[in-house]
Amino acid sequence: MDRPVTQSRSFANPLHAILLAFPVALYPSALLTDITYLNTAEIQWANFSSWLIVGADLFAGLLLAWALIGLFFERAPHAKGGGNFYLAIVAAMFAFGVLNAFQHARDGWHSVETLGLVLSISCSVLALIAASIAYGRYTVEKRK
Numbered sequence: 001m002d003r004p005v006t007q008s009r010s011f012a013n014p015l016h017a018i019l020l021a022f023p024v025a026l027y028p029s030a031l032l033t034d035i036t037y038l039n040t041a042e043i044q045w046a047n048f049s050s051w052l053i054v055g056a057d058l059f060a061g062l063l064l065a066w067a068l069i070g071l072f073f074e075r076a077p078h079a080k081g082g083g084n085f086y087l088a089i090v091a092a093m094f095a096f097g098v099l100n101a102f103q104h105a106r107d108g109w110h111s112v113e114t115l116g117l118v119l120s121i122s123c124s125v126l127a128l129i130a131a132s133i134a135y136g137r138y139t140v141e142k143r144k
Helices: 014-040 043-072 077-104 113-135
Strands: 004-008 139-143
Touching: 014 043, 014 077, 014 113, 043 077, 043 113, 077 113
Parallel strands: none
Antiparallel strands: 004 139
């Protein structure tokens, strides 16, 4: 008797998980240091945000390259539908991250203000969306 078996499985491999972990951790950390800077006006928090964003951008760029390679070589044939959307989310996260790094390179209060905070929020949200797409639960039907 053939019955479909539902399994949960991620379309990303372990190296992908390592690369994705850095933007997921560093972008929200930069957001927290931005909020702290806006509350305290201590310039070191803005410097810390800049370094966190640069680290997140480095790994977001590597993640984008890895996602492009994976999509091009179809390393994830069971995730064709979600792969394009995931790639778009990662590309947007990287683009906003680079803009955020340029914004935070400005001097003093102007580095964080409204635009820097909005970019930090958007990078954090996009990183969390990318993680939920890559490692969220979805079903794949498999015949026994």
